[in-house]
Amino acid sequence: MELIILLFIAVLATFAGGELIGKVPPQLHTPLMSGSNAISGITIVGALIAVGASGNDRLLAIVGFCAIVFGTINVVGGYLVTDRMLKMFKKK
Amino acid sequence: MKENLILIAYIISAILFIIGIKRLGKVDTARQGNFLSAVGMLIAIIATLFMMDAIPLEWVITGIAIGAIIGAVSATKVAMTAMPEMVAIFNGFGGGASALVASAEFLKIHGGSAANYDTTTLITIMLSVIIGSLTFTGSFIAWGKLQGKISGQPITYPGQNMVNGLILVGMVIFGYLAVTNMSGFVAETTDINMLWFPIVIAIGLILGILSVLPIGGADMPVVISLLNSYSGIAAAMTGFVLHNHALIVSGCLVGASGLFLTNIMCKGMNRSLGNVLFSAFGKVDKSVVQKTTTGITVKEMSPDNAAFTMQAAESVIIVPGYGMAVAQAQHEVRKLSDELEKIGVDVKFAVHPVAGRMPGHMNVLLAEANISYDKLFDMDEINDDFAGTDVALIIGANDVVNPAARHDESSPIYGMPILNVDQAKTTFVLKRSMNPGFAGIGNELFGYDNNYMVFGDAKATVSQFVETLKQ
Numbered sequence: 365m366e367l368i369i370l371l372f373i374a375v376l377a378t379f380a381g382g383e384l385i386g387k388v389p390p391q392l393h394t395p396l397m398s399g400s401n402a403i404s405g406i407t408i409v410g411a412l413i414a415v416g417a418s419g420n421d422r423l424l425a426i427v428g429f430c431a432i433v434f435g436t437i438n439v440v441g442g443y444l445v446t447d448r449m450l451k452m453f454k455k456k
Numbered sequence: 457m458k459e460n461l462i463l464i465a466y467i468i469s470a471i472l473f474i475i476g477i478k479r480l481g482k483v484d485t486a487r488q489g490n491f492l493s494a495v496g497m498l499i500a501i502i503a504t505l506f507m508m509d510a511i512p513l514e515w516v517i518t519g520i521a522i523g524a525i526i527g528a529v530s531a532t533k534v535a536m537t538a539m540p541e542m543v544a545i546f547n548g549f550g551g552g553a554s555a556l557v558a559s560a561e562f563l564k565i566h567g568g569s570a571a572n573y574d575t576t577t578l579i580t581i582m583l584s585v586i587i588g589s590l591t592f593t594g595s596f597i598a599w600g601k602l603q604g605k606i607s608g609q610p611i612t613y614p615g616q617n618m619v620n621g622l623i624l625v626g627m628v629i630f631g632y633l634a635v636t637n638m639s640g641f642v643a644e645t646t647d648i649n650m651l652w653f654p655i656v657i658a659i660g661l662i663l664g665i666l667s668v669l670p671i672g673g674a675d676m677p678v679v680i681s682l683l684n685s686y687s688g689i690a691a692a693m694t695g696f697v698l699h700n701h702a703l704i705v706s707g708c709l710v711g712a713s714g715l716f717l718t719n720i721m722c723k724g725m726n727r728s729l730g731n732v733l734f735s736a737f738g739k740v741d742k743s744v745v746q747k748t749t750t751g752i753t754v755k756e757m758s759p760d761n762a763a764f765t766m767q768a769a770e771s772v773i774i775v776p777g778y779g780m781a782v783a784q785a786q787h788e789v790r791k792l793s794d795e796l797e798k799i800g801v802d803v804k805f806a807v808h809p810v811a812g813r814m815p816g817h818m819n820v821l822l823a824e825a826n827i828s829y830d831k832l833f834d835m836d837e838i839n840d841d842f843a844g845t846d847v848a849l850i851i852g853a854n855d856v857v858n859p860a861a862r863h864d865e866s867s868p869i870y871g872m873p874i875l876n877v878d879q880a881k882t883t884f885v886l887k888r889s890m891n892p893g894f895a896g897i898g899n900e901l902f903g904y905d906n907n908y909m910v911f912g913d914a915k916a917t918v919s920q921f922v923e924t925l926k927q
Contacts, residue, residue, distance in 0.1 A: 365488075366699065366904055367576055368656065369726065370696060370699065370701075370704055370752075371694075371709060373701060373704055373705060373708075374695075374696075374704050374705075374708050375708075376710040376849075377470075377704065377705040377706075377707075377708035377709050377712070377878030378491065378708040378709075378711065379712070380709060380712075380913060381477075381708060381709040381713040382473060382493065382712040382713065382715075382716050384477045384478055384480070384481070384709070384713055385477075385712075385713045385716035385717055386482040387715065388480075388539075388717075388720075389481075389482075389483065389484070389834075391614070391807070391816045391819030391820075391823070391829060392480065392482075392483065392486055392816060392819075393479060393717060393720070393721075393814070393816035393830060394488060394539065394540070394543075394814045394817055394819070394820050395480060395490070395587060395816065395820070396477070396480045396481060396713075396717065396727065396818035397681055397684055397714070397717055398546075399476070399477070399480045399489070399490050399493060399542045399678070400477060400480075400688070400709070400710045400713050400714060400717075401546055401547045401550065401684045401687070401710070402490075402493065402494070402515070402546070402580035403473055403476075403477070403497070403498070403625065403688075403706050403710050404550045404684065404687040404688045404690075404691050404706070404707065405546075405553070405555045406497065406500060406691055406696055406702060406706040407502060407550060407554040407557060407687075407690070407691040407703065407707075408553065409500050409501060409504045409700060409703055410554070410557035410691075410694045410695070410697075410698055410700060410703055411477040411553055411556070411557050412501065412502060412504045412505060412516060413508070413557075413689075413698055413700070414556075414557050414560040414561065415512055415515050415516060415519070416508035416509070416510070416511060416516075417558070417564070417569075418512065418515075419509075419567075419569065419675055420662045421563075421564075421567060422509070423558055423563060424513055424563055424564065424567075425512065427556050427559055427560045427563065428556070428557070428560050429518070429519045430519075430556050430621050431553045431556035431557045431560065432515070432516065432519030432520060432523060432553075433519045433522050433526075434521065434523065434549040434550070434552045434553035434556065434720065435523065435524040435549070435550065435553035436480065436520050436522070436523025436524050436527060436528075436544065437523045437526050437527040437549045437692070437914065438546050438547070438549045438550035438553060438687075438924055439497055439523075439527070440523065440524045440525070440527030440528050441526070441527030441528070441529070441530055441531040441542070441545075441546045441549075441646055442531075442543075442546045442550075442889065443490060443494045443497070444495070444527065444528055444532060445531040445539070445542055445543065445546070446480075446490045447487065447490055448486040448490070448531065448532065448822050449536075449539065449823075450486045450911070451487065452546075452765050452820065452823035452826075453483055453487075453819075453823050453829060456883075
């Protein structure tokens with residue numbers, strides 16, 4: 365049952381994601397790609413859970429730790445670089 | 457109770473992501489949208505930490521600190537011209553993170569400490585690991601191609617499709633083996649043979665390399681956008697593994713929006729996604745190049761004379777391309793635009809959807825140089841204006857202005873919509889030399905009667921224009 369609900373959420377989110385794109389002016393395509401790339405860094409949440417549940421398992425902790433580093437690079441870098449691009453879009 | 461609070465936090469962050477993406481699509485609200493989405497991310501992270509019973513602080517804080525420093529330094533230090541590569545790298549790390557999280561979950565199943573180890577969990581672990589690791593290596597290959605560290609030419613070899621096909625088959629077989637035990641069925645058990653799992657990871661990594669290598673450098677924007685979509689899908693799969701709503705929602709949002717964006721880009725080139733991925737587009741066909749480059753005689757003009765022509769013009773349309781990005785000429789171009797406007801010349805910019813190495817790449821560079829975005833026009837908006845324009849100034853663009861796309865069926869870019877620069881009274885092409893463009897195709901525009909080549913480094917040439925106009 366829970367799986368069906370998860371699937372339900374996934375399908376709705378997929379459609380929402382598709383609907384959000386469409387009327388975007390081309391000059392915003394790069395920032396948009398970069399901004400949505402930052403959102404895919406949400407996987408850091410999974411990394412935190414992995415480390416949190418690692419218990420005394422060294423290997424698990426190390427794998428989770430690497431995932432946190434990778435995910436944070438994606439999140440922090442992604443948002444900052446997007447903001448840097450968008451800062452430049454201003455009328456004279 | 458705690459569980460519900462966390463779900464509510466996840467719902468809030470999902471709402472912020474959706475509003476964020478929506479606002480990112482409008483110039484006036486884009487920056488705010490990105491900020492809202494970042495707040496959503498922060499809420500999701502804090503809620504997750506709140507949920508955990510025992511936080512291994514040393515791991516979490518060190519990991520976040522290292523990642524934040526690397527991310528922040530590279531995001532602020534990178535040159536605007538190298539933006540596409542940077543996004544590719546960040547995206548690669550995102551995919552890699554998903555693969556690692558799924559791997560950790562697999563290790564847990566092996567160790568007997570996992571909460572879920574049903575068939576769905578095992579399948580989604582495999583998908584997350586494979587998609588995540590191919591996003592990781594694929595993104596780095598895309599980065600290498602854009603940086604010029606790997607040849608921008610499509611790399612092909614005989615039997616390539618067969619090799620890739622075999623890898624796909626291998627992926628299915630080893631993926632199946634990795635999640636089954638001796639009884640031959642997908643395991644609902646912790647009794648798992650760890651031998652096959654590293655092989656699955658290796659296949660994912662190899663697949664990323666082999667699937668991006670044969671794609672030409674000019675198609676990298678499409679590839680990066682597609683890989684962005686993949687990293688979203690990998691995150692969503694990881695969400696299914698962990699039964700985590702935040703991961704599923706955000707992953708699906710990114711996966712779907714990324715695919716739509718990829719599709720928009722393919723449309724801009726009038727090609728299908730399949731054609732981009734599998735046709736090794738832009739592979740230099742020696743016979744074709746000889747055919748198109750022989751018989752073209754080009755006329756050259758000095759920067760001074762070109763500047764005088766623009767001075768006498770009523771209207772100039774500037775067509776920027778990747779060459780402008782490479783030469784870092786955007787600031788000089790701004791000065792040129794200012795000088796021309798000072799003497800009453802009407803200046804516009806024509807931006808082809810796939811000019812540069814990413815959709816909107818040119819807009820970002822021109823915006824960096826403080827060129828107001830109401831002077832920038834899309835192909836559809838401006839294509840009818842070329843006929844009434846005195847000068848079309850083409851700075852480092854090639855394939856997007858090649859008239860062969862309209863009529864030469866043998867040309868690899870046949871059918872791609874192009875900017876109608878040849879309809880302007882005069883065209884100037886700023887180019888380093890007569891080498892063909894990134895896609896490796898000769899350009900017949902160069903030989904047209906109303907075209908003049910201005911050879912040299914784009915930045916130096918444009919600043920020469922500015923000097924001449926100031927006198």
